[in-house]
Amino acid sequence: MSKQESRLLRALVIVALLAYALPWTVARSAPLTLNAYDLAEWTSLHPAQRATSPPLSLPLLLRAQLLILSLLIGLAASPGKSRFGSALAILLLSFGQLPPFEFVYDPNNLNYRQQFFLALGSLIAGMALLPGWRRRPSRLIALALAGLGVVCALLAASGALAFFADAGPRVELGAGPSLMVAACLGMCALALGPVLLDALRRRWR
Numbered sequence: 022m023s024k025q026e027s028r029l030l031r032a033l034v035i036v037a038l039l040a041y042a043l044p045w046t047v048a049r050s051a052p053l054t055l056n057a058y059d060l061a062e063w064t065s066l067h068p069a070q071r072a073t074s075p076p077l078s079l080p081l082l083l084r085a086q087l088l089i090l091s092l093l094i095g096l097a098a099s100p101g102k103s104r105f106g107s108a109l110a111i112l113l114l115s116f117g118q119l120p121p122f123e124f125v126y127d128p129n130n131l132n133y134r135q136q137f138f139l140a141l142g143s144l145i146a147g148m149a150l151l152p153g154w155r156r157r158p159s160r161l162i163a164l165a166l167a168g169l170g171v172v173c174a175l176l177a178a179s180g181a182l183a184f185f186a187d188a189g190p191r192v193e194l195g196a197g198p199s200l201m202v203a204a205c206l207g208m209c210a211l212a213l214g215p216v217l218l219d220a221l222r223r224r225w226r
Contacts, residue, residue, distance in 0.1 A: 029211055030097040030163065037090055037170070037204040044195030045083075046181055053190055057083045057177070057197055064184055065132045076131050079184060082177035084139050086201065087118055089170045091143035093208065095150030096159045096166070104152050111147035115140045160212045167208035174201040 041057045048054055055063055061083035064070055070077050091114045098107035118140035120133035127133060150162070178198035185192045 024099055026211060027097050027099050027103075030093065030208060031103075033204050033207045033211065034090055034093050034097055036207075037086075037093075037201055040197050040200035040204055041086055041090070043197040043200060045178070045197040046185065046192040047195045048185075048190055048192040053185075053192055054195070057086060057201075060181060064181070065135075067184070069184075069187065071131065077135055079177065079180040080132070081135060081139075082173045082180060084118065084135065085173050086170060086177075087114055088139050088143045088146075089166050089173070091115060091147035092150055092166055093163065095147040096163050098151050100152045108148065108151060111144065111151075115144035115147070118143060164209055164212035167205045167212065170205035171202055171209070174198050174205065 043056060044054050045057050045060050046053060046055050053063075061080040064083075065077055065080040070079060073079070075081065091111050094107050094110050094114070098104045118136055120130075120136040120140075124130065124133040124137060150159075175198075178194055182192070182194065
């Protein structure tokens with residue numbers, strides 16, 4: 022990716038992080054107006070989520086967004102200061118995904134294990150995609166990650182509505198899912214744009 026494309030990708034990642042922090046569910050009851058992080062934690066406590074296949078599937082879809090964004094931060098970094106800033110951002114995001122300290126005493130807890138492995142994946146894979154480490158075309162990886170982000174966001178939003186329909190409280194989707202999908206689609210367009218333009222030029226030569 023060019024430096025300009027890297028800057029645009031970083032801007033879209035910031036928009037996606039904002040989307041993650043915005044409400045994903047909105048209800049008259051304030052405790053059920055939740056952003057993606059809190060929604061994942063709230064739904065992970067419900068016994069029905071333990072019986073899904075895979076277990077805790079809705080929290081996984083919600084938490085996977087931070088894994089995807091950590092990897093995209095690595096891809097968006099440029100050599101130099103940007104690389105160190107991105108490494109710090111990946112480190113902070115990974116740290117923020119860690120389970121509470123009780124995980125040390127309860128390693129078989131499914132919820133804690135899911136958080137731990139996602140945090141570990143964010144750290145290792147995110148750092149591996151920083152400039153100087155990656156060896157594969159960043160454009161294709163960005164397209165795959167952004168596409169996965171769209172799928173996870175749509176499935177998580179649908180799953181959240183279904184979850185609350187079964188659980189009883191009436192909720193609506195907030196701005197978070199829509200903005201997340203829009204940001205990820207923007208990343209897909211950024212990754213695909215030059216490829217499509219090049220194909221069109223070749224076709225009309």
